[in-house]
Amino acid sequence: MKKKKIKNPLIRRIPKELIGDWKKYLVVFLFLVLTIGFVSGMYVANESMITSANEGVTKYKQEDGHFELKKQADATLLSAIETGEKADFKETKTTLYENFFRNEEEDYNNDGKKDGTIRVFAKTKDINLACMLQGSFPQKADEIAIDRMHADNVGIKVGDTVTVSGETYKVVGLLAYVNYSTLHEKTTDLMFDALKFDVAMVTQDGFDRLHKSIHYTYAWKYETEPADEAGEKTRSDNFMRALLTQVVVADNELEDYTPKYGNPAINFATDDMGSDKAMGGVLLDILVVIIAFIFAVTISNTIAKESSAIGTLRASGYTKGELVRHYLSMPVIVTLLAAIVGNILGYTVFKNIVVSMYYNSYSLPTYYTIWNPDAFFKTTVVPVILMLVVNLIVIVRMMQHTPLQFLRHDLKKAKNKKAMRLPRWSFLSRFRLRIMFQNVANYLILFVGIFFIMIMLAMAVGMPDTLDYYKSNTDGMMFAKYQYVLKSYEDDDNKLITTENKDAEKFDMTSLVKKSDVLDEEISVYGIADNSNYVKIKKLSSLKKNEVYISTSFADKYGLTVGDTVSLDEKYENKSYKFKVAGFYDKSQSLALFMSIDNYGKVFDLKENEFSGFLSDSRITDIDEENIATTITIRDITKMADQLDHSMGSYMNYFQILCILLAAVMIYLLTKLIIEKNENAISMTKILGYENKEIASLYLLSTSIVVVIADLISVILGTLVMAAAWRMMLFSYSGWFTFRVTPIGYAKMFGFVLIGYLIVMVFDFQRIKKIPMDQALKNVE
Numbered sequence: 001m002k003k004k005k006i007k008n009p010l011i012r013r014i015p016k017e018l019i020g021d022w023k024k025y026l027v028v029f030l031f032l033v034l035t036i037g038f039v040s041g042m043y044v045a046n047e048s049m050i051t052s053a054n055e056g057v058t059k060y061k062q063e064d065g066h067f068e069l070k071k072q073a074d075a076t077l078l079s080a081i082e083t084g085e086k087a088d089f090k091e092t093k094t095t096l097y098e099n100f101f102r103n104e105e106e107d108y109n110n111d112g113k114k115d116g117t118i119r120v121f122a123k124t125k126d127i128n129l130a131c132m133l134q135g136s137f138p139q140k141a142d143e144i145a146i147d148r149m150h151a152d153n154v155g156i157k158v159g160d161t162v163t164v165s166g167e168t169y170k171v172v173g174l175l176a177y178v179n180y181s182t183l184h185e186k187t188t189d190l191m192f193d194a195l196k197f198d199v200a201m202v203t204q205d206g207f208d209r210l211h212k213s214i215h216y217t218y219a220w221k222y223e224t225e226p227a228d229e230a231g232e233k234t235r236s237d238n239f240m241r242a243l244l245t246q247v248v249v250a251d252n253e254l255e256d257y258t259p260k261y262g263n264p265a266i267n268f269a270t271d272d273m274g275s276d277k278a279m280g281g282v283l284l285d286i287l288v289v290i291i292a293f294i295f296a297v298t299i300s301n302t303i304a305k306e307s308s309a310i311g312t313l314r315a316s317g318y319t320k321g322e323l324v325r326h327y328l329s330m331p332v333i334v335t336l337l338a339a340i341v342g343n344i345l346g347y348t349v350f351k352n353i354v355v356s357m358y359y360n361s362y363s364l365p366t367y368y369t370i371w372n373p374d375a376f377f378k379t380t381v382v383p384v385i386l387m388l389v390v391n392l393i394v395i396v397r398m399m400q401h402t403p404l405q406f407l408r409h410d411l412k413k414a415k416n417k418k419a420m421r422l423p424r425w426s427f428l429s430r431f432r433l434r435i436m437f438q439n440v441a442n443y444l445i446l447f448v449g450i451f452f453i454m455i456m457l458a459m460a461v462g463m464p465d466t467l468d469y470y471k472s473n474t475d476g477m478m479f480a481k482y483q484y485v486l487k488s489y490e491d492d493d494n495k496l497i498t499t500e501n502k503d504a505e506k507f508d509m510t511s512l513v514k515k516s517d518v519l520d521e522e523i524s525v526y527g528i529a530d531n532s533n534y535v536k537i538k539k540l541s542s543l544k545k546n547e548v549y550i551s552t553s554f555a556d557k558y559g560l561t562v563g564d565t566v567s568l569d570e571k572y573e574n575k576s577y578k579f580k581v582a583g584f585y586d587k588s589q590s591l592a593l594f595m596s597i598d599n600y601g602k603v604f605d606l607k608e609n610e611f612s613g614f615l616s617d618s619r620i621t622d623i624d625e626e627n628i629a630t631t632i633t634i635r636d637i638t639k640m641a642d643q644l645d646h647s648m649g650s651y652m653n654y655f656q657i658l659c660i661l662l663a664a665v666m667i668y669l670l671t672k673l674i675i676e677k678n679e680n681a682i683s684m685t686k687i688l689g690y691e692n693k694e695i696a697s698l699y700l701l702s703t704s705i706v707v708v709i710a711d712l713i714s715v716i717l718g719t720l721v722m723a724a725a726w727r728m729m730l731f732s733y734s735g736w737f738t739f740r741v742t743p744i745g746y747a748k749m750f751g752f753v754l755i756g757y758l759i760v761m762v763f764d765f766q767r768i769k770k771i772p773m774d775q776a777l778k779n780v781e
Contacts, residue, residue: 010318010326017330024298024672025334028291031665032338033345036379038354039284040346043375045354046277050270052367053181060129060178060365062266063219065236065259066099067243069252070487072216077250081218084242092239093223097127102212103630106198107163108154115154116196117185118146118164121177122207127219128179130201131365134158135173141205145173149363150183150198164200167209175201176363179219181269183363187258188511188522188734192268194361213487213626217256232261244573257571269362281378286452288335288383292390293445294669295331299391301677303327303398304411311406320399327395328388335387339380346379432702439674447710449666450753453659454711454718457749458741460655462722465745470589470737477589480534480615483632484623485509489610491627496609499622504614505529508600512568512577514558514591521734523554523568524592527600527612534615537585541596545603548579548595551588555581557736566593577603591736656752663756671703671764675771682768683775692769700764704757711753715746 018025056062073081082096099121106118121128123137130137133148135158144164146156151174156162160171180199182192202209220239226232236259247254260266303310310323351369358364401411422430436443470477491497508527513520525548528535537549550560560566564581585594600606614620675682678699685695719741726739741749 010322013326014329014333024669025330027665027668028295029334029338031662032288032291032335032383033342035284035287036339036342036383037345037350039280040343040375040379041350041352041354042280043277043379044347044351044369044372045358046273047372047375048351048369049355049358049364049367050273051370052365053270056131056178056365060131061127061221062178063097063099063128063260064094064222064225064232065239065257065263066217066219067254067258068215068217068256069247070216070255071252072214073218073250073252077246077252078218080246080250081243092235092242094220094239095223097124097219097221099124099127099217099219100207101215101217102207102210103215104165104210104212108156110161110163110168116198118198118200119185120144120164120200120202120207120210122204123201127221128177130175130177132173132175133366135171137175138172138201138203138206141203141209142169143172144169144200144202144206145175146171146200147180147183147194147198147363148174148176149194149359149361152360153194165211169202169206173201176365177201178365179263180265181363182265182361184263184265184268187256187262187264189264191735192265194363211625213628215255229261232259236261269358269364272362273358284379285382285386288386289390290445290449290452290666292331292387294666294673295387296391296394297442297445297670298673299327299331300394300398301673303395304409305676307406307409307411311403311408314403314406320396324392324395324399328391331387331391332384335384336380339383343376343379346375428698431698432705435674435678435699435702436706439677442670442674443706443710446667446670446706447714449670450663450707450710451714451717453663453666453753454714454749455721456662457656457659457752458718458722460652460659461745461748462719462726462739462741464652465742466737466740469740469742477587478634479587480505481617481634482619483507483509483613483615484620485613485629485632486611486623487627487629489612491624497623497627499614499620501614501616501618501620501622503533503616503618504620505533505616506597506611507613507615508597508604508606509612510604511571513571514566514568518732519734521591522571524590525568525600526592526594527597528594529597532615534617535585535587535594537583537594540594541598543582543596543599544580545599546577546579547582547599548593549583549585550581550594551590551592552584552586553589553736554591554593555584556738557591557731568593589737591734656748660752660756663753664759667707667757668760668763671700671760672767674703675699675764675767679771679775682771683773683777686771686773687777692765696765696768699768700761703764704761707753707757711750714753715749718749719746 078096082094084092101119101121104118104120105114106116107113108115130145132145135145138145144162146162151157151171156171158171158174161168162171163169177199183194183197183199184192185197222235226235240257240259243257244254313323314320347369355367398411405411422433425433486497489497506529510525511522512525514523526535528537528540530541532540540549543549548566550566554560558566560581562581562583566579566581567576568579569576579593579595585592588594595603597611601610682695682699685698723739730736
């Protein structure tokens, strides 16, 4: 007769242990489910939307780049550019497409006031097509289709009417242009603006109804696609050099040149989604490691508590491997179950949450969900491995003791260690201090957890504080309410452009490039009139030819001081300039240089009476719109803060709540360990007549002191880490603004962790009350 195999009795302990300590395992399970679920949803949403965006490159005929000319090109020039003829450089064969647009005034609520700028394109089937998300394409001269994200932000629906520079259009569709996945008005903008900038499609007749000057923009496609980004950059550089020659020969001017790889409106969304994916993975790994260490400390305490039983089992023939596998089972099982449930939620609930977040910020085409094996690996396999490795190291180390040492509870490595001499304080104070020293390992993990949460809180609190600061101080960040930049200082009749506006003051301006390994960034260079009413810099007119003042933003970003030399280059020509920093100007948020208007004319070889435009604190109405290239207003300063606040402001409030919950979970798990570790001592103090409140003052006050100290230190360290991360992040973007946390913000960060701890204290006090007096008597050996 076949013998029935006896089941390993250790297996039966697993469900009993799970039920016996269900609160702890439930908290850990839910924590891991939410974290894994959100990161899994982020991976799935990212991969699905990036795949759709990449497929849209071909489907919607995305450009390889575009350039703008001052005048419309004739057929001869277009043919020369496409074939590479009449160029001194290596020819780059391309196909050109007209992609003209007008920047008009948008009044979406029809109240007669300008609400923003709308960039209007005529409908085409050749290049930069749009995905229609709702409604239909315009068919009549009074119909218009606008960007879906902008419409959502300002409350426009299909069927509404909008006013575009005085002309009324009916909104028939909401779309997403393939070359405007983010609404960057300019390539130099640090942030897109979906609140006050819009892109739209009209028919050719609808386009002809409008009045603003036409931007003669031509999109190109290479005859053969570059193999990679490096090849694309080389191809683009060759094309630009040839283009410059051909444009000059044709007596035209190059106003703008933007290859695809340098266009944030095309690349920002996919790059940002990629960085979100990387950050989500790092966040998950860090949280799993922290939970793994909490598990490891828990198991270490459990082994110490059950050392007699372990010694008996080892003496009875159980191997170290069997015991290691037993104690490893709970953290691995909990993590594996949490990963499975988290992935199910990631593909359903959390994926939709992440998608809605992206659609709230980006103009993306329709997408379909795709299976992502990378998400499964990083949100299931990696967390389980991390949990396994961390706990395996601790458990194997604990199992090195002999059966006799386990039976004797002799598990300490240090032998004959003298008791630490404590200060001559009161008995209760010394008792609390002793508790702190006995739980140093737990408190260290607690500090690491609070520090990590504080970094997240620094972002959740600091970003709104930073945006509020810049939004409330805009008046001091712009030296004139209006900067009118002209196409030329002369009109079509070669007469000098003038204005009767008494506030108007002539100025010069150009853009040069500050080159670095990370970014080639545009820097504005201003020529300011003597005794200017707007840019008030003393002794500006007495500076030498190459001496300049620079904006504090410029100085802060690049670490410049008085006396330093700044090297800048022309964007489209092989020409460099060197300027010496003579001082700083703090009323300009943009990265800028300031010199006298006379020195500007000498440096850039201007003709007599040549100037760039007018500064004014009031609108200039007597200059023909056809002669104005652009108008810089306060909106250009505030749009980044407004957009960030709209896109992320509400999420920061949710993130703050999440950080409170994370702090509560972390503190709950660790304080639970401390109380469990001292159950016998707490039971003995109850036998000696101490009340629950007195016992709580011993154990909870000790932890409270540690939490407060860790909280204070982490507020400072977390803010410093976030400020450094902010600086690194912004260094790869054009523009600059400093990370700021207000005194109230610091108080919030400190208070949020304390709120989490106060929630935990309620549970800890209940746990102390439940420890019976006979606990100490049962465990006397």
